[in-house]
Amino acid sequence: MLRPWRVSGAFRFYSYRPLIRSAQFFDSSRALQTSVPTDRVPLRKQLKQDAKGLKAQKKLRKEAEEASRQKWELTVGVEIHAQLDTETKLFSRQSIPIADEGGFGSPPGTGAATSTSDIPNSNVSLFDLAFPGSQPEFQAATLLPALRAAIALKCQIQPVSRFDRKHYFYQDQPAGYQITQYYEPFARHGYVDLFDYDGIAPEDGDRVRVDIKQVQLEQDTAKSQEYPPSTQLLDFNRVSHPLIEIITMPQIHTPATAAACVRKLQAILQSCGAVTTGMELGGLRADVNVSIRRRGETAELCQYNGVSGLGQRTEIKNLSSFKAVEDAIIAEKNRQIAVLESGGVVEGETRGWTIGSTETRKLRGKEGAVDYRYMPDPDIPPLRIGEDLISQLSGDLPASPDSLVALLVGPEYGLPIDDAKPLIELDDGARLEYYQDVVDILREIQVDSNAQIHATLARMAGNWVLHELGGLLTKTDRAWDADIVPAQSLAHLVDQLQQKRITGSTAKLVLASVFDGDRRPIPQLLEEDGLLLRPLSREEYVALAEAAIALNPQMVEQIRQKNQRGKLGWFVGQMMRTGEKGRVEAPKAEEILRELILEK
Structure with missing residues (x-):
């Protein structure tokens, strides 16, 4: 039997004053006549008007969205950064503390690796701090959850892969570069299938396949905490925590399907025991690349991940929930359309998103591969993966979410x-x-x-x-x-x-x-407790029903004259309350009521 691993409109407020049709107030000098304004609307009527207005607004937005979709084509690519479930860091023997038994993402009997709750800077090696002379030591155990993830995503595992240095200067990166796999990742050419039950947009049909360009190993950065106006604290516990980065092809054309893709990727990673936690606890982060082009347009378009003919893309970084993915894409799509329709040009840049916002914000100009100065890391030998290891992990992989769905509905x-x-x-x-x-x-x-x-x-x-x-x-x-x-x-x-x-x-x-x-x-x-059913006789059911009917003749007439059959359930409830506890069966009670009220 297939089993998974047990891995751990706005409200309107009204003020009420006495409604006075007409009244006269007198003082010692003169009489003053007042009346209620003729534009006052009763609350119930106002609420109905508000509901109709909200419904009309939604309809207009939907029509505008559909018109926009016919004119403009949205294209989205997703990049997922997920913390791997391991007990050591990627390039040092520094252990990652175990949280509690049977934690999230772990096979039975193991714990969940996490350092989020540890004292800041208490799990740091010399290499994590880029101490001069310290060398990286690749920890082979970190490869196992990464391979499980790549196999679950139907990727081709590369027999030889290599690490590169991605250079950038920021306080959360002590060495001035991040070790990743850019040119020769350990896994390529996978895919994820999205179905209607995954929450894809209706216009995308019943199924969407999103290809995965590559899955690469890389080290995480330090955690930074800002204290305005000028203080920023750094916790290096997270440095070199092993990550995988999953890069999809730009094949998604609706915000809802992009969010569904991230949700499905997280579910797959969790089901195969590859990750520590999901988005809700910060163990998985998403970046989205968004571009817009006018349908049928072919001139002066860009290329992204080998796909040509796309509009200029912008990247939205560090989205931390599925809703944020969808909302940020909608906001960025609308922003780019407004720029293009006003005659402007979309700039290639990195943008940010704040939950609850309606607009993305510019963070910095987009850095390209040349700016990062990728180069092979001379201190880390090539990573060689044997076919026997891949075969063993493939055979031990637990059931995927899709296979479990097929099993349960089968x-x-x-x-x-x-x-x-x-x-x-x-x-x-x-x-x-x-x-x-x-x-x-x-x-x-x-x-x-x-x-x-x-x-x-x-x-x-x-x-x-x-x-x-x-x-x-x-x-x-x-x-x-x-x-x-x-x-x-x-x-x-x-x-x-x-x-x-x-x-x-x-x-x-x-x-x-x-x-x-x-x-x-x-x-x-x-x-x-005397709870076993002692069935009532037909005569007992009829007696209970007739008693309830006799007490509520007006409701009986409503059922008969206005065909309000839903009220039969109310009579069933009355029979169950007045009858002996645990003896009245609702289907039999309703059957008798239908006979007495509707057929008699």
Whole structure:
């Protein structure tokens, strides 16, 4: 069975004064007559007008966006920088401290590497500080998570790769250069497939393939903290933390699909145990390259990553969330269109983005490869990767997100895509593993049942794991923990419900009891608390229904005359409240109500 690694419009405020149609106020000298202004609008009407106005604005924006899309073509390339899950730095023996057992991105039984919470400058080697005479020592263990990532991204692993020095002078780079792989990276020519369930733009269809130009190893920089007006503190713990940089081809043409691409890349890196954390904790950062051209235009266009005929690109650096990726691209697209439509020229430059902003801002003029003065690093020998290592890692690679989706929506589980996706994404894979445990136990309990019942049990288990148990976690603001409700308990609860030994409302009460700490076996709990279903007779259902109908004749007429059948559910609720606890089954109650109200 495929299993993942358990890796760790604006509100308007109104003031209310007494509404006076007309009144006269007198003082000792003269009479003053006042009346309410004729333009005052009742609150409910005003709210409806505001809602209509907001809807109209959205429609206009959508039409403007569509008109813009027909006239201008957006092209986006993505660069992902992800921290690798290793215990040592890339070029020194300095260890990266372990956070807690079973951390994010780790295979079972290992910890999660991170230095974000350590005392500043407490995990630094001489080489990290560029101390004169210190030499880089490539740590082979750092290559393993990088290879897992490249294999998961369908890349071709290069048998020989080399490191280069990328020169630039900034306080977070003590040597004056960053060691990376520019000319000969360790992996090339991969791809990532994006599907409609990944959140791509509707206009992009059901599937988009984005090619990956290369994946390269490189060292991270120091962490800087500004204290205006003139102080900047540096923490060198992060220097030489191993990164991979994933460079896609410029093949994305909508902001939503660009955000979906970053989200999918993160999911793949997490699923194969390659990274420490995702965007939400700073372990993954995205840069986007944005260009605009008029559709059909061919003259005076630029080239990027070997693709010619593109508009002048700008780079937006260090985006830290999926929403920021989408919003920054939209803002930059609009800015470039405005520049071009006013007769201006888009400059090649690096720009920044602040969450909540509506515009990108210039950081510096774009530096090219010549400015960086890339050159081979003379102190690091070539990196040679054997085919046997690639074969072994490929065989040990866990299931990919797409294969898990296919498994969950397939005949073995039969889940809707809206349930399959959250199960894969929630709690770093732990929720999915718990769900599969519940299903396995259910199938052991009902081992003699047919495939159709097994599929029904799998769908029921998905609903209870995601919605019922998930609702209790949300309500109590508790983090996921498989021991809160043992898989054995939930499986037996779903089994009792599926076999109609308890009602749905009883099952929810029992789940809440187990959630609060009741550890009695489910059959024992149901027996001792008298919760097993004792079905009502037809006569008892009719009596409960007639009593509820007699107390609410007006609502009965609304159902009959205005066909407001949704109100039948209210009557079902009344029957369940007045009937004996745990004995009223909602489907049977509704069936009797339909007979008495609609058919009689």
